[in-house]
Amino acid sequence: MQKFKIDRMESGRGFLRDWVKGPVTHLLLVLACFFTGYFPLYGQVQRPPFLDERFTPWADSVLATMSQEEKIAQLIMIPAYSNKDQAHVDSISNLVKKYGVGGIIFFQGGPVRQAHMINRFQAESKIPLMISLDGEWGLRMRLDSTVRYPYQMALGGIGDEQLLYAMGAEVARQARRSGIHVNFAPVVDVNNNPGNPVIGFRSFGEEKENVARKSLAYMKGMQDQGILASAKHFPGHGDTDVDSHYGLPVLHFSKRRLEEIELYPFRELMDQGLGSIMVAHMQIPVLDDTPNLASTLSKPIVTGLLKEEMGFEGLIFTDALNMQGVAKYYPPGVVDAKALLAGNDMMLNTMNVPATIREVKKLLEQGEISKEEIDQRVLKVLKAKAWLGLDNFRPVETNHLIADLNSPEAEFLSRKLTESSLTLLRNSEAILPIKGFQNVKMASLSLGTSRTTDFQKGLERYAPMPHFTFPKEGNLGDVEQLRRQLADYSLILIGLHGLGIREGTNQYGISPEMVVLIRALMEEHAVVVSVFGNVYSLGKIPGLENAEGLIAAYQETPLTQDLASQLIFGGIGARGTLPVAINSHFGLGDGIKLSGGFRLAYTQPEALGINTEQLQGIDSLMHLAIREKAIPGAQVLIAKEGKVFYHKAFGHHTYDSLQQVRIDDLYDLASITKISTSLAAFMHLKGLGKFDENQTLGTYLPAARGTNKEDLRYRDILTHQARLRAWIPFWMSTVRKNGSFKWFTMKADSSRRFPIRVADDLYIHRNYHRKIYKEILASPLNEKPGYVYSDLSFILAPRVIEAITGEKFYDYLKQNLYEPLGAGTLTFNPYQAYPLDRIVPTEVDTAFRKQLLHGTVHDEGAAMLGGVSGHAGLFGTSNDLAKLMHLYLYDGNYAKQQLIAPGVVSAYSKCVFCEEGNYRGMGFDRPNRPGDPSGNAAASAPASSFGHSGFTGTYTWIDPENELVYVFLSNRVYPSRENRNIYRLNVRTSVLEQVYQALKK
Structure with missing residues (x-):
């Protein structure tokens, strides 16, 4: 994996930043340091990558062919969905052909459907379209059938920024493969308001330096791979109590406070060549006290602060102009024109293209904005398009698109990020990893659901135990019944599920009955609690600090639950730390380190340097054996160095194909x-x-x-x-x-x-x-x-x-x-x-x-x-037999x-x-x-x-030399x-030979 380098001055050198961007020479900079007594470590401040002169000729040539209406349209980005009907697709097509809009932001849908739409619209557009998407935690934020990466709050607790760089690079690869050019990420808001209804889990945390480091790594990863990053939501949406989708937040901060906290991550990214910024819909009286005027529409904020004072030269996008933070005060067209007048380069989610063009032309006629200003912004957009390769556009190849987007390497990166984020907050008397099964009687309990969870299925791999659930609507009678059922168990492994990711009137979905049950169980048993949801929910359960074990897992996905179960039993360790302070018991930076490798881990071949594709021969052999009726079905488990990297079930119990083989079925050995x-x-x-x-x-x-x-x-x-x-x-x-x-x-x-x-x-x-x-x-x-x-x-x-x-x-x-x-x-x-x-x-x-x-x-x-x-x-x-074989291996x-x-x-x-x-x-x-x-x-x-x-x-x-265990049932x-036939095909040993061949590669 490529190492990324952060060339930046250390904190405290703000007065030097503008000098470096201006004509002042290095000599003057050194003299300034000498007279002030301040000698920072510094590197050259980078400009946005598309401002390189290499991209000017194409941009100039295209600009020269455009009418005034086409220039205005080039600054418009319209919304589209790939999960809507043909009428929607045709309506977008009409806007592209008739007005020549500059770009499209895609929302919910699927990658193949979206690719077909992109190819159609690009073919219909005179100037290649800039395609964008909100992919804060990867394309999965908007597109099905793609890899999901952890929320930024989870990533904020990871110590290794190199992993975030790798994520940025991989998200960029997937974006380019999908025909996307701009990812509206990272969120660089410093979330210092736990009650924030719109940012919260989308932020890297409340510490500005950590937010800056994580954002920079993510940004660098994307832009190094040719995707334009977009830091949002300028000038900082982290300390608000109003969701700008529904209203206009007001920030009653001083300019000094904004400079010291909210603007800090933006400056850091700007110094390293940030390509674009998204401006938020917030009212900030200290910067512009015009009543009901969002920062998006404020010239003192967009032009005065962002462009002139901070010197940002990249693309400036508005936040979506159909959000109520602006839309409730100005109609479509008018709001877009005001955004352009404020200094934004691209108007996002324009809801009425002809009205917008008319309103901007009015500004030109009235002399409120000049043709030269329009030309400068269009030229900037065109240079960005050239940098993105749109000067040589090629249609999206839809063959194998889903497979390409879901590569084993991409999935393994998600696993590494998720594993690194898990945060162990309590481990009283080193209860984790759980030791001595023969001395403990344990049960699992999933709160907030009535079904057996992936968390419980993960626990079952390590030890047999009964599984209980408590639904969201559970009452006090259910609480008492559970207490009776669990009375004989010394250890209860609790998973907290179904939590809302945003704060609400229902305490993130934690009912009073759940609180009563958790507190009662903590008094009567040893308890390990895994919280699968917004980390702020930790503060909604009084006494949670008294749990013997406590894991913050940040979100509820099958992978997160899988890894939390492995952490409990020592398959993996814990390395994450809290990126926010919850209360007096759970503070910023809290997190207990724990080593893994105590018991079997369950992972992917990539964890052992094996490419998943190199093991496709195993699947082929198994399908051949079933097709040749050597076996009706089978389980195959392969582990190396105590890590199960291949565990699959094939076929059926019998040839009637009525009962599929599962990996937890029992075979006659x-x-x-x-x-x-x-x-x-x-x-x-x-x-x-x-x-x-x-x-x-x-x-x-x-x-x-x-x-x-x-x-x-x-x-x-x-x-x-x-x-x-x-x-x-x-x-x-x-x-x-x-x-x-x-x-x-x-x-x-x-x-x-x-x-x-x-x-x-x-x-x-x-x-x-x-x-x-x-x-x-x-x-x-x-x-x-x-x-x-x-x-x-x-x-x-x-x-x-x-x-x-x-x-x-x-x-x-x-x-x-x-x-x-x-x-x-x-x-x-x-x-x-x-x-x-x-x-x-x-x-x-x-x-x-x-x-x-x-x-x-x-x-x-x-x-x-x-x-x-x-x-x-x-x-x-196969799983339990593998445990015994590992006892022999070691x-x-x-x-x-x-x-x-x-x-x-x-x-x-x-x-x-x-x-x-x-x-x-x-x-x-x-x-x-x-x-x-x-x-x-x-x-x-x-x-x-x-x-x-x-x-x-x-x-x-068992192979001690290569530390391998193989089970075939x-x-x-x-x-x-x-x-x-199994002997004729020599299936069992041939499967293991595939592993040896993969290891040689």
């Missing part, structure tokens, strides 16, 4: 269960000194003693070279020749003797698991030593772990690993806790269970064990909790018997043919990487396990 349950427990116990891979099965499992399995060493068991058989088809011994189940094995209904659910309407005898374990222990060993992948030891693993710990298998995993990780969906028998529409079905089992397996485990053996086993049976989301540490002792995962993931041709780690798969695209790992995956795959179409891989066995 199949053999990934081995490394997610059995191995996880073994490694945890290893760290506690309770398990040693050099010991034998008989050491830990009494039932194995006296069998041929007693002396099997766990180092061999975990590397699948202990001579165990691959598997045993336990289910076949339950079926008669006619296909019915033997009477002592399965029943269609549950009972005391048959309580264990195998599938829908199928229950197994309560003691049948003993037969399975006995059969494993009695099974013969393979005659020849060597590698044979076996399920049998992992089926026994729960009994081993229960024998060591004295705890139930899943309870041990949940307490020691899953709960601390926040991996709540990692569970057996998900039908017990989740609706079926969140669980992806697997196979239509025609042999054993004779039904679609939905919510119960696919593996027959695990099903006969009640769905709980160490070799198969675990379900979960050698047993996650969220600053050493859940598995250091060195254990590292040792278990290493190749133990490579020299003997066994490529596996202890429990983990490793690349069997590194570099081979047909191997079990991506061709570019290093030999040190490890993971596991699952029969149902699942796969996960699918149900390739639907409708039948005979479908082997």
